[in-house]
Amino acid sequence: GEKVEQHESTLSVREGDSAVINCTYTDTASSYFPWYKQEAGKSLHFVIDIRSNVDRKQSQRLTVLLDKKAKRFSLHITATQPEDSAIYFCAASAGYNKLTFGKGTVLLVSP
Amino acid sequence: GPKVLQIPSHQIIDMGQMVTLNCDPVSNHLYFYWYKQILGQQMEFLVNFYNGKVMEKSKLFKDQFSVERPDGSYFTLKIQPTALEDSAVYFCASLPGPTNERLFFGHGTKLSVL
Numbered sequence: 001g002e003k004v005e006q007h008e009s010t011l012s013v014r015e016g017d018s019a020v021i022n023c024t025y026t027d028t029a030s031s032y033f034p035w036y037k038q039e040a041g042k043s044l045h046f047v048i049d050i051r052s053n054v055d056r057k058q059s060q061r062l063t064v065l066l067d068k069k070a071k072r073f074s075l076h077i078t079a080t081q082p083e084d085s086a087i088y089f090c091a092a093s094a095g096y097n098k099l100t101f102g103k104g105t106v107l108l109v110s111p
Numbered sequence: 112g113p114k115v116l117q118i119p120s121h122q123i124i125d126m127g128q129m130v131t132l133n134c135d136p137v138s139n140h141l142y143f144y145w146y147k148q149i150l151g152q153q154m155e156f157l158v159n160f161y162n163g164k165v166m167e168k169s170k171l172f173k174d175q176f177s178v179e180r181p182d183g184s185y186f187t188l189k190i191q192p193t194a195l196e197d198s199a200v201y202f203c204a205s206l207p208g209p210t211n212e213r214l215f216f217g218h219g220t221k222l223s224v225l
Contacts, residue, residue, distance in 0.1 A: 004153075032212055043115070044202070044216040089154070098167055099214070101146075101154040 002027040004092050006102025013109055019077045021105045023090035026071065030092040033066060033073045034099070038087045047088070048075070080109045113137040117203050117217035118185075125225050129191035132220045134203030136186055142206040143186045144214065145178065147171060149199045157201075160186065190222075198224045 007022045025033075034049035050057045050064040050073065057064045063076040073092075077084055087106050091099040116135040124130050136143055142161050148154040158168040160178050175194070180186040186205075190197055200221045204214040 034213065036214075036216070043218045044204075044214075046213040046215075049212065093212070098156050098159065098169075099146075100156065103153045 002030055002092055002094065002100040004090060004100045004102045006090055006105055008105045009103065010106045010108070013080050013107070015080060015082060015109055015111050017080055019080050019084070019107055019109070021075045021088055021090065021107070022072065023074065023092075023102050024070075024072045025092040025100075027092070027094060027100075028071070029094040030100075031095075032093045033064070034091050034093075035062075035064065035075050036089045036091065038089065038104075040086075044089065077107075080107075082109050082111055085109045113140075113215055115203055115205055115215050115217035117201075117220050119220060120218060121221045121223070123223045123225065124193060126195055127192045129189065130193055130222060132188040132190075132201050132203075132222065133185040134187070134205075134217055136203065136205035137207070137215050140205035140207050140215070142208070143178075143180065144204040144206075145188050146202040146204065147199045148202065148219070154202060157188075193222075193224045195224050198222060 003026045005024050013019045031052040035047040036044040037047045038044045048062045061078045066073045087104045089104045090102045093099045118133045144159045145157040146154045158172045159166045177189045200219040202219045203217040
């Protein structure tokens, strides 16, 4: 089955810097790649997603890049703010939202 | 925004007992999911459910597990009997329909089997 590896377990940046979280997947049939964020004491919350028919998607300060050849996708956050601090999960799915998650990256944005 | 509620937030039971985890999905949602996360590990898909039926389940969804949503009430995950390895946080999630893939998650129920 699908395996998703999230490369950074923790990431510390200064406020205003950029942060990049990288994930790789194994199943070539995966076509949908969402990112979720979990703040302390809260549930997972959808952040941004990308489908395999595009290789880039941007929403305000967030950009997702997808490299299907390398089976790699990444989340880029620009101009980070302390409220971006959370655990970020990448995931991959080939359908019916049977998502396979990465282990999560703890992002710490210090003022 | 829309919320998925999970009750209780923490359940402690003795091995061999039955436990039911309750999920109150977003009101107009039709697809329901359970995920399991053992401490320090990835969150893993257990099962999805639509129109009163299990659509797909993983190998983690053992014979001792069952799900139902009687009469549009709570979506439940029942484990009978429980085993030590069932200790984990169980997350419920829901979706409005097949064309929308953005899952709404609950806070999770931490299950401790002693």
